[in-house]
Amino acid sequence: MICHSCHQETLKGKFCSNCGAALIQEEITTEAIPSSTTTTSIQTIETETPQENKSKEILESMKEEVFAFGRFFIQILKNPSKAKNLNSKHWISGLIMFILFALFNALSNYLTLTNSFFRISFMDGFLIPFIQLLALFGVIAALTFIGLKIGEKSPSFLEILAKVGAYLIPFFVLFIISILLTLIGLNFAASMLMLTLIGPLLLIPTFIILEQPNLKLDRIYILIGIYILALIISSLIYQSPLLGGFSPF
Template sequence: MPTNSDADHYETNDDFVEKLKEIGTNVVHFCGALLKRPSIAKKANHTDIVSAAIVMALFALIIAFSYYFVIQYSILASFYMNVSIIDSLVLPFIVFILLQLIMAGITFAGAKLAAQAVTFADVLAKYGAYLVPFAILYVVALVFSLIGLSVLAGLFIFISILGLLMMVPTFILMEQTPEGIDRIYILLGLYALATLVFGVFIRAFAQSMIGNIMGSMLGGF
């Protein structure tokens, strides 16, 4: 016969499953509403932070998978490289999560300099909300790449990354009238920081790729 501890265990599992269903339903509703009307992202606040965080994680995962396939299945990789899944998938995923968090942090700092009434949780939720159409755009770019429309794929990827770095922070900072430092100066500073941060990330990726190529080539001797 089931003991009380078994009953508690089953009840806990049921509660966990129900919670996952609730989160899944919220994320689907969150993304669906934003796909229909992306501008309602301005209404996102700390209560939407779980859905926004999942969007950010999914976007980072999509980018990491695209990087993984480029590394693993490129012509260069077939001759020279034997890159581990940690280097080609897990680390890029973590890196792009950090990149989004850094950009959300920079946006929050800009909002505080403009004396806007927001919390970091609000900014994080808005950041994830505004990312939805750019994440979809990135997925469309991957489809274009698979069917050979490389120019369109490159354009859409550029727009989606530009959205992550600059457009989303701009949308957030434009929501409220600034009471502090003029918004133009804040945006210029934000764009400079975004470019610097992204440059550091790209340089790290390039160095990692070159290191893997050299390691594989030298390992053959």
């Protein structure tokens, strides 16, 4: 082996036989240097581990939200009045209820039209009704929030979102029952179906406003204002050329 100090050939050992310099450092350095393959694999592990951990965290979070929504749905279905006790931490479950209701409504609309004599595209039959109903639920939440602000109450918008989603659950179940009765051919099922769409627009703001104590402005006036604005805005949503002008009412 070659000594790094005098650059002369020497026997293996701890010290150079020519100049006496230590040879331990060379052995340590040589043994300590990993192969290129090992270095690459270490770098790969270091770069992949945070990504895998992040993916697992996202999956775990999604699973927790699904289970939370299941508990939320069953609890409110058993006792809808408990919706008044919800707060902002339930807003994701409320939003899921918005999406679920709009999704089922749009799907039933699309299947009904495609099974009839109408020729309708997926955009007009499914996507547009889905967006329209989702927008309508957003309007209900926004108007209720504004009504409480006028009454000098200050709940967060996320709390209102959670409560509107919770109060949608009975109407959603009624919607599913109406669809099943329609398939059987019962005539009154159409009226029930209409109630599931108009009911949330008028009744959900009423439930939330009436549960609030000591509003500065009389509840009746707040509700009348909400009803008028809700009907005007919903009419604009369903008659807008941008959204196909389709109305379920």
